[in-house]
Amino acid sequence: DSGVTQTPKHLITATGQRVTLRCSPRSGDLSVYWYQQSLDQGLQFLIQYYNGEERAKGNILERFSAQQFPDLHSELNLSSLELGDSALYFCASSVDSVNTEAFFGQGTRLTVV
Amino acid sequence: AQKITQTQPGMFVQEKEAVTLDCTYDTSDPSYGLFWYKQPSSGEMIFLIYQGSYDQQNATEGRYSLNFQKARKSANLVISASQLGDSAMYFCAMRGGLNDYKLSFGAGTTVTVRA
Numbered sequence: 001d002s003g004v005t006q007t008p009k010h011l012i013t014a015t016g017q018r019v020t021l022r023c024s025p026r027s028g029d030l031s032v033y034w035y036q037q038s039l040d041q042g043l044q045f046l047i048q049y050y051n052g053e054e055r056a057k058g059n060i061l062e063r064f065s066a067q068q069f070p071d072l073h074s075e076l077n078l079s080s081l082e083l084g085d086s087a088l089y090f091c092a093s094s095v096d097s098v099n100t101e102a103f104f105g106q107g108t109r110l111t112v113v
Numbered sequence: 114a115q116k117i118t119q120t121q122p123g124m125f126v127q128e129k130e131a132v133t134l135d136c137t138y139d140t141s142d143p144s145y146g147l148f149w150y151k152q153p154s155s156g157e158m159i160f161l162i163y164q165g166s167y168d169q170q171n172a173t174e175g176r177y178s179l180n181f182q183k184a185r186k187s188a189n190l191v192i193s194a195s196q197l198g199d200s201a202m203y204f205c206a207m208r209g210g211l212n213d214y215k216l217s218f219g220a221g222t223t224v225t226v227r228a
Binding site for chain 1: 158160208216221
């Protein structure tokens with residue numbers, strides 16, 4: 001158990017819909033990262049939050065947004081979903097100041113039909 | 114920009130034998146970190162081992178060791194005494210320079226351990 005909790009584990013939704021993925025980082029970790037794993041793009045970094053503020057942005061679509069709350073949990077919002085958004089979405093957390101480890105949650109498998 | 118290359122899409126290894134998974138990287142940052150992760154068929158990403166660019170010795174964690182050749186920009190993972198449970202996808206990843214903590218991943222290598 002990595003200590004990073006993601007919910008839900010599976011999500012099936014229709015095109016055009018909006019979903020929210022949730023992540024609770026390991027105790028003491030201030031940084032949360034979101035990654036997308038798809039068959040054609042591989043594992044890609046989406047966005048990072050550190051202690052409530054956005055720190056880095058990757059290949060995140062404008063239809064996607066994220067936030068980190070005061071209790072440090074994070075949510076990734078995906079809207080106007082398309083078939084191509086079907087993927088495994090991972091959350092990871094780390095202590096950043098000494099980043100020799102980065103632990104991933106179990107992922108949320110999103111299927112858009 | 115950072116780039117991670119894993120040239121072996123798939124490998125077969127006999128149980129109890131060692132296997133080496135190749136990883137090369139490209140970066141202009143003097144300070145970086147290299148990670149290996151295991152992804153079994155269940156999908157989770159399991160952290161295996163870390164090597165910092167300034168570490169003098171190769172990292173080891175149990176049956177996993179990292180063969181770090183800085184001049185060649187390679188960070189190969191060696192799994193010794195393979196077990197059936199080692200069958201999985203393995204990803205090499207790199208963290209960038211100072212204040213850049215996101216990971217860039219290679220395409221992965223699928224390892225199948227045969228009994």
